[in-house]
Amino acid sequence: MSMHGSRPEHGQQHHDDDHDHDHDHDHPHAxxxxxxxxxxxxxxEEWEFLEIALRELLIEKGIVTAREIQDMLEEWDGKCxxxxxxxxxxxxxxxxxxxxxxxxxxxxxxxxxxxxPGLKLVVLENTPEVHHMIxxxxxxxxxxxxxxxxxLWYKSKEYRSRAVREPRAVLAEFGTTVPMGKExxxxxxTADCRFLVLPERPAGTKGWSAEKLAQLVTRDSMIGTAVxxxxxxxRAG
Amino acid sequence: MNQRFKIGDxxxxxxxxxxxxxxxxxxxxxxxxxxxxxxxAWPNPEKLAYGKPGWPLxxxxxxxxRMDEIWAGKGNYGPNDTITAExxxxxxxxxxxxxx
Numbered sequence: 001m002s003m004h005g006s007r008p009e010h011g012q013q014h015h016d017d018d019h020d021h022d023h024d025h026d027h028p029h030a031x032x033x034x035x036x037x038x039x040x041x042x043x044x045e046e047w048e049f050l051e052i053a054l055r056e057l058l059i060e061k062g063i064v065t066a067r068e069i070q071d072m073l074e075e076w077d078g079k080c081x082x083x084x085x086x087x088x089x090x091x092x093x094x095x096x097x098x099x100x101x102x103x104x105x106x107x108x109x110x111x112x113x114x115x116x117p118g119l120k121l122v123v124l125e126n127t128p129e130v131h132h133m134i135x136x137x138x139x140x141x142x143x144x145x146x147x148x149x150x151x152l153w154y155k156s157k158e159y160r161s162r163a164v165r166e167p168r169a170v171l172a173e174f175g176t177t178v179p180m181g182k183e184x185x186x187x188x189x190t191a192d193c194r195f196l197v198l199p200e201r202p203a204g205t206k207g208w209s210a211e212k213l214a215q216l217v218t219r220d221s222m223i224g225t226a227v228x229x230x231x232x233x234x235r236a237g
Numbered sequence: 238m239n240q241r242f243k244i245g246d247x248x249x250x251x252x253x254x255x256x257x258x259x260x261x262x263x264x265x266x267x268x269x270x271x272x273x274x275x276x277x278a279w280p281n282p283e284k285l286a287y288g289k290p291g292w293p294l295x296x297x298x299x300x301x302x303r304m305d306e307i308w309a310g311k312g313n314y315g316p317n318d319t320i321t322a323e324x325x326x327x328x329x330x331x332x333x334x335x336x337x
């Protein structure tokens with residue numbers, strides 16, 4: 001099948017979409033058969049069976065209920081980068097809040113109703129001199145209580161190993177160019193801190209409300225693999 | 238708590254080969270850096286991981302390294318680029334050979 005999303009209207013058409021062959025059919029297949037995407041993978045790894053066994057035991061023994069587990073999943077799925085964007089936008093518009101945020105992340109985000117329990121939230125300000133880029137080479141540490149679950153690439157061995165060694169190559173793949181003279185500070189999140197990048201405020205946004213500014217703050221700009229969007233909403237290189 | 242290092246101190250990450258759940262990444266062992274911030278004292282996660290209380294507390298320092306110190310030119314980075322990591326005090330030694 002083509003990767004470009006051409007959808008077959010009926011059983012035969014998709015062959016013509018892919019290649020201009022003459023239908024001499026030296027490959028065996030049935031034209032009327034539809035193919036399906038594979039379903040979610042069945043559990044097969046030891047840790048998956050352990051999780052199921054532990055979960056079922058906890059429910060069976062009345063320690064937690066199935067509903068409580070679902071509620072927790074729903075709570076975590078509800079955490080999202082928009083939370084971080086609100087924090088960033090407020091820091092851009094309220095200098096006193098920014099000062100508190102950089103001095104004590106936990107306390108400052110607490111003012112907005114966010115909690116980062118048991119961890120130290122460290123907000124790192126990008127400036128004309130320094131661009132921060134967060135990675136966790138040991139595992140997948142990420143400011144989850146604020147941004148939600150990390151993107152899959154953040155947990156990949158490729159990102160984790162390359163970010164520290166070839167940050168400029170990695171940034172280029174994200175479409176992000178940082179001037180050669182500017183310091184890229186790769187932040188390896190190895191312990192009890194969770195780092196959130198405060199991106200630079202885009203030019204041409206003077207007088208904007210925090211709500212409007214928040215629209216320019218992307219997830220990747222708070223990880224440091226990108227910068228905030230431009231005032232017109234376009235991606236900044 | 239009596240902290241061993243202060244901001245700006247030159248340090249070396251111990252080049253030890255501890256087994257198990259350790260928090261000093263291998264690529265930084267034996268590398269020279271500087272203390273950038275002090276994140277305070279924490280229960281030692283290398284003990285917490287084995288169900289122990291994590292005492293005594295250990296200071297978590299933010300240490301900054303020059304890219305060249307780690308990769309010696311074999312990477313894709315600029316001349317001013319750096320790496321920082323959180324390194325616990327018991328993984329750090331004073332860098333006596335560093336220029337002040």
